Structure formats: structure tokens, C-alpha cells
Amino acid sequence: MKPSKEIRILLADDEPHIVQFLEMGLVNEGYTVRSAPDGMSAYGLAMDFRPHVAVLDVMMPGMDGYHVCRMLKEAGNAVAVIMLTAKDEIDDRVKGLTIGADDYMVKPFSFDELLARIGARLRNQFPDLLGEVALGPFKVDDRRGEIRYEDRLLELSPTEYELLKYLVLHHGTVQSKAIILDKVWGYDFGGEENIVEVYIRSLRDKLGDKEHKLIRTLRGAGYRVDLP
Template structure:
């Protein structure tokens, strides 16, 4: 999927080889990219560059990613922030999200996963930039709140739409029930995890996925959408 309009992405990391690798990959995908080696230059650059998405490393000299995230959000500009960290610590994740971060990734990560997360943030916060997204047999139109499968409009409830959209946009990646509940129902959802099974069953019925080849169940891990 290539951006339909200019989409600006800011990358901030103090490891030059990571910056170069990510910049080359994102430019190849059609994004306009600028990079910064530390937090202060990242914030200064963002004021003029006005990125749609900022990918910030947590541990940077001078001003860390948490500080940059807070300042960018307080500046009032519409921006999606993805935090990068080398530590899989829940305290870091909570701190980042509390300061306004929109997503969180733990190093090392795959470039495809970063692409998927950037795409998800753009669809959620800047849907007019992308329009309709075609992925395999699916077409997701977030402006209309519609999903087509093999050119057939699916009759979906709002929750079914959000669940299927999330699984399709993150195709190829296993999604646990806990993650699905957090992303689709919200972190403050107080119900049971089994609600996910109920909605997955309904989606399979509407997709005609009797053999579970489209929405796969990975026992003990979660669900994954596989596209041709």
C-alpha cells in the first residue's frame, strides 16, 4: 500500500545504522522522512517538519523519547507517536502511553511490523490521507466504516468492523485475546476474554471461513489473519 498523499514521518534514534535502515525503507514505501539523532533536535525538527507520525527511541542523549513525546503532544499539533525501546518493561510502556504515545514497540522489531503500526496509526488518526486500503481480498474504507471481502460488502456491527479491521491491517501477526481486547474493546473493558471467541465465530460465518483458513486459531497464542 502506497500513500495517496504526502505523509511525513520523523525518525529519532541515536543509533545511526537504525536511522539509515528505517529511512531507506520508509522512503522506498513512498513516505517523506526526516531523521534526528537526539531528542532536542527531534523536537526542533518536528516544529518545522510537522510530521504525521513520529517514531521516537526512548533512550536518547540529552532529551529522552518520553520528554519529546510529551512536548510534541503539548504543542497541540496532530501527530501520532510510536515509542521504541530496547527494554520490554511494562513501566516504560505505561509511562509512554500516559504521556500521550499512541503505540509502543520493543527492539529488535521487523520493518514490516513498523510499517503495519505506522499504517494503523495513519488509518486511525489521518484516514483522509490514505482513503481505501486494499489488502489481499479485503478493501477497508475507514471513512465509510466499510469492509469488502472479494468485492462483497460485509454486513458488520461496529465491533465486528473494528475487530476485522484490526486483524486484517495486522495480517500475518498473531494477536492474543488480551491484545485484541485492549486494541478493539479498550484497556478499561471489564468483560471476559471469551467475548473475542464469540466475535471471531461471527466473523468467520460472515466470511464463509468454515475451515478457519482465513482467520486462523493458534492454540495458546491467539488469532492471525492470513492473506493470499
């Protein structure tokens, strides 16, 4: 998903391989990213960079993530703070939330989960930044819950909207039925995988994709949206 406006994200972690991996992924998603190896550097960078979201590791040399979070909030910065920790203790979460952290993630975590948490914070605290996302012939407006295809507004049910949005935003990659069920219907969905086929068929009808060139079926693997 490519944000419609510049969205700035600050990463602070003393593990270089984690920072490199996250920075590469976030830049690929269209975010503007800066990183710091310790708390003091992170705070100084934040004063100049003015991030919308700060992802802070709790355990950093010199100044820990809690301290950085507290200073950012006390400085009046309009920044959403996501804390990262290797611990899964309730007391640690309470401490982070008490000093102003907006969310909390325990290592190890998936990149998709971090993306989801960042997206949630942006929708909550900076809704005007997300706007409309244009990808090929599609325009996805998450604020209005609308998708246009070749400038034609599609009449979609809520589930059709979420499914098409997911496939379009992950265009060029194969999505299995299991992954689609997890991402669109939720991990606790108790129905059959065939429900995905039913919704794919409905989307193809509404897109006029009779030859399945837009939403392709890869037998035994899943579905893939190919954009011109």
C-alpha cells in the first residue's frame, strides 16, 4: 500500500539486522523511514524528523524506549508510539501504556502484524494522511470504504471490499485460500475454504473479469491480482 501523502516513521532498535529488515519493508510500502541505534539518537532524530509513528525498542543502550516515549509525549509531539520488547510481562505493558505509548508488540513479531499496527495508529490519529490509494486501474479509499475500477465505483459488500482491497494491495503475489481467510475473515473463522471461491467469483462478475486475467487462479496455490 502506497500512502497518498508522506508518512514518516522512526525506527529505534540496537539490533542492526532488525532495523535493516523493517526499514527495507516499510520503505517498500511507501513510507519515509529514519532509524536510530539508541534512545538518545532516536530522540534527537525525532525532534528534527517529526515522525507520525515511532517504533521504539524498550531495551536500548543509554536511554531506553520508555524514556524516549515519555520525552516525546512531554514535548507535545503528535506522534503515535509503538513499543517493542522481548518481554511478555503485563507490568511492562502497563508501564509503557502509562507513560503514553499507543501500542505494544512482543518480539518476535511478523512484519505484516507491524504493518497492521502502524495502519491502525495512522487511521486512529492521522486519518487525513491515508486518503486514496491508486494502484493501476484501482483506486482504494479506505476512509470511505470504496473501490473504483477504471473510474467506476464498484458496488461491494463489506467482505467483498476487504477481499478485493487485500488482493489489490498485495498485487503480484500469490495468496492462498488459508492466508486470505486469515487476513480477510479472521483467524477464528470456522467456515470452509470454499467461501473464498464464492467471493472471488462475485468479484470477477463485478469487475467484468470473465477471462480471469485480472484475478488469476493458480491451481494448488491460490489467487493473484495482476495489474497492467
